[in-house]
Amino acid sequence: MSSAPGTPLSRRALLLGAGTVGAAAVLSSIAGCNYFGSDDPPTPTVDLNPSALDPINGLIATTRLHLLRLDAAIAADQADAAKLQPLRDDRQQHLDALTAEYARSNPGDPNATAAATGAPVSGAVALPGTPQAIVSAVRGDTATAQVQFTDAISTASRYRAALYGSIAASLASHRAVLA
Amino acid sequence: MTSPTPTPTPPSSGSGAAPGSAGASPSSSLSPLSTPVSTPPPGPLGPDSQTAMQAALVAEQAAVWAYALVAAHARDQSAMIADARSGHLLRRDATAARLTAAGASAPEPAAAYQVAVDVQDQNSAWQLAQDIESDVAAAWRVVIGSSDDAEVRGFALTGLSEAAVRLAMWKQIAGINPPTIAFPGQP
Numbered sequence: 631m632s633s634a635p636g637t638p639l640s641r642r643a644l645l646l647g648a649g650t651v652g653a654a655a656v657l658s659s660i661a662g663c664n665y666f667g668s669d670d671p672p673t674p675t676v677d678l679n680p681s682a683l684d685p686i687n688g689l690i691a692t693t694r695l696h697l698l699r700l701d702a703a704i705a706a707d708q709a710d711a712a713k714l715q716p717l718r719d720d721r722q723q724h725l726d727a728l729t730a731e732y733a734r735s736n737p738g739d740p741n742a743t744a745a746a747t748g749a750p751v752s753g754a755v756a757l758p759g760t761p762q763a764i765v766s767a768v769r770g771d772t773a774t775a776q777v778q779f780t781d782a783i784s785t786a787s788r789y790r791a792a793l794y795g796s797i798a799a800s801l802a803s804h805r806a807v808l809a
Numbered sequence: 810m811t812s813p814t815p816t817p818t819p820p821s822s823g824s825g826a827a828p829g830s831a832g833a834s835p836s837s838s839l840s841p842l843s844t845p846v847s848t849p850p851p852g853p854l855g856p857d858s859q860t861a862m863q864a865a866l867v868a869e870q871a872a873v874w875a876y877a878l879v880a881a882h883a884r885d886q887s888a889m890i891a892d893a894r895s896g897h898l899l900r901r902d903a904t905a906a907r908l909t910a911a912g913a914s915a916p917e918p919a920a921a922y923q924v925a926v927d928v929q930d931q932n933s934a935w936q937l938a939q940d941i942e943s944d945v946a947a948a949w950r951v952v953i954g955s956s957d958d959a960e961v962r963g964f965a966l967t968g969l970s971e972a973a974v975r976l977a978m979w980k981q982i983a984g985i986n987p988p989t990i991a992f993p994g995q996p
Contacts, residue, residue, distance in 0.1 A: 723992070788954045796991075796992040
């Protein structure tokens with residue numbers, strides 16, 4: 631549909647040309663908005679501390695929290711303190727083992743040394759008001775932790791899988807004692 | 810303090826697992842001793858996990874045998890003994906089936922086993938029961954650490970958890986405080 635030089639453009643040719651340019655403009659504007667339309671490379675967010683991505687951190691955090699809640703439960707429920715204290719001691723050993731494993735596998739992390747020293751867990755947590763509800767809350771924490779450690783076994787290294795398995799089994803026995 | 814050791818043909822070290830505990834199936838209830846055992850889908854076993862699982866089977870076989878000895882001297886706990894023995898039977902069969910499905914051999918049970926506890930009364934029977942579960946837990950823990958397969962690990966975790974629960978129950982019956990340990994199966 632091209633015209634010879636010097637030949638006046640017909641109205642149809644003008645409309646067709648305008649449509650083509652318009653379509654190209656629309657496509658170009660769409661491409662400009664497209665996520666992949668830019669030639670500039672995306673700027674990734676790089677975590678320069680790979681140890682922060684270690685999945686064991688979630689297990690350590692859960693254990694720390696549950697230790698706090700066990701401490702609060704023992705303080706608030708004297709009637710069940712004798713039953714809860716051994717469970718609390720087990721959880722402390724779990725925490726110590728987890729932080730030691732974190733320090734072992736992340737030797738370059740300055741926080742690992744401090745964590746592995748077994749720094750005391752401190753903080754305030756809220757618990758229900760009645761002894762029955764407190765034991766129920768502890769039982770719920772135990773079940774939650776057992777699920778987490780069970781799930782973590784699937785993708786962990788062999789050494790960690792055995793460690794997590796022992797902890798999950800220990801938590802299963804805690805639930806039986808609390809039942 | 811060891812649990813039954815096979816007298817005739819001691820396969821590799823190991824212990825067995827018990828069925829249906831809360832370990833592998835988080836949604837299960839708190840009655841781990843009555844949960845049925847399901848045989849995991851067949852799949853290949855690596856050399857390490859095959860050896861470890863064979864050892865776990867031997868431990869389960871020994872547990873089944875030794876609980877008869879416990880039952881003779883701890884008659885007040887007959888229901889719990891029956892439950893535990895039944896659990897070990899189920900786990901034994903599931904383990905043998907798992908090995909067979911993987912193309913591995915399943916060791917035959919021995920006619921008798923040597924136990925470390927001289928069972929003469931109820932207290933020594935309780936001690937033997939604890940030894941049984943400790944050895945079974947140790948065997949399943951080895952299985953977990955011998956495989957990269959999530960299914961094998963889950964299967965072993967169930968056995969480890971059930972043994973840990975039974976161990977705690979026996980300790981409670983024997984009046985041992987604390988009844989739980991932080992790392993069941995860990996040497």
